[in-house]
Amino acid sequence: MSISHEEQRDKWNEEHRHPFALLQMDDHNPSSSVGLYVDFLKGKGISQAIGVEMGCGKGRNSIALSKENFVSHIEAFDFSYVAISTAKERAKEEDVRKVHFAVMDATRHWMFPSDHFHFGLDCAASTDIESPEGRQYAIEEMFRVLKPGAYALCWAMSERDEYHILMRAQFPAEEQNAFYQPRTGKFEKVFTEEELDSLYAKFNVVEKRRISKVTRFFDTPYATDMHWRIYQKPIK
Numbered sequence: 378m379s380i381s382h383e384e385q386r387d388k389w390n391e392e393h394r395h396p397f398a399l400l401q402m403d404d405h406n407p408s409s410s411v412g413l414y415v416d417f418l419k420g421k422g423i424s425q426a427i428g429v430e431m432g433c434g435k436g437r438n439s440i441a442l443s444k445e446n447f448v449s450h451i452e453a454f455d456f457s458y459v460a461i462s463t464a465k466e467r468a469k470e471e472d473v474r475k476v477h478f479a480v481m482d483a484t485r486h487w488m489f490p491s492d493h494f495h496f497g498l499d500c501a502a503s504t505d506i507e508s509p510e511g512r513q514y515a516i517e518e519m520f521r522v523l524k525p526g527a528y529a530l531c532w533a534m535s536e537r538d539e540y541h542i543l544m545r546a547q548f549p550a551e552e553q554n555a556f557y558q559p560r561t562g563k564f565e566k567v568f569t570e571e572e573l574d575s576l577y578a579k580f581n582v583v584e585k586r587r588i589s590k591v592t593r594f595f596d597t598p599y600a601t602d603m604h605w606r607i608y609q610k611p612i613k
């Protein structure tokens with residue numbers, strides 16, 4: 378079995394339209410990775426910062442970040458038009474003016490200038506790109522659009538996650554540490570530390586943590602051991 382990019386996007390549109398597998402993606406509260414990132418960025422004394430979020434879903438992370446004083450603007454994008462139309466509605470309801478949401482594919486040219494952003498987010502987005510080439514392209518674009526010295530948060534599912542160990546054993550994909558979600562058919566990749574560092578090879582790793590928590594899949598709790606990593610684009 379393999380899945381095309383269009384099929385993966387259709388499955389995500391369906392998931393965003395009728396939240397089913399990952400109810401937290403429908404949540405208004407940001408991912409737990411974002412609070413830690415805010416603390417990190419504040420610790421670096423960043424101000425009037427502009428950021429970029431790839432695979433922003435319904436916008437919970439960018440909306441929360443935009444409420445921080447040190448943030449002046451965020452470009453947030455997702456390839457799901459369903460997710461982005463909800464993100465725009467939510468931003469309007471909350472009178473959020475600092476985030477621009479757009480439908481854009483992370484595996485195609487990012488419509489932003491090079492060396493532009495002070496910070497970036499890959500919050501469980503790489504995980505959902507179904508080809509190694511597409512994933513690599515997306516992170517190369519993240520590298521290109523960040524300023525030298527800028528940071529990228531990588532929050533990713535890991536090879537130690539309880540649910541993913543089961544899925545990989547029962548429904549493996551062709552790629553290592555990846556599987557097809559049996560109820561939705563969606564491709565998902567989990568990462569070892571080495572795989573993430575290889576994906577982000579052009580960056581320097583400045584923080585690496587494992588965060589153990591309970592995550593719900595199909596509304597059932599499982600132990601996860603997520604990667605929380607901060608990468609920095611080298612200063613030329």
Ligand SMILES: C[S@@+](CC[C@H](N)C(=O)[O-])C[C@H]1O[C@@H](n2cnc3c(N)ncnc32)[C@H](O)[C@@H]1O
Nearest residue numbers: 389432433434455456457482483484500501505
């Ligand atoms: C696990 S969800 C995370 C959403 C969001 N970051 C959050 O934390 O709520 C992964 C997101 O990546 C998006 N996505 C997957 N592949 C993408 C691609 N090639 N380009 C842009 N977005 C993509 C999906 O539509 C989905 O919204």
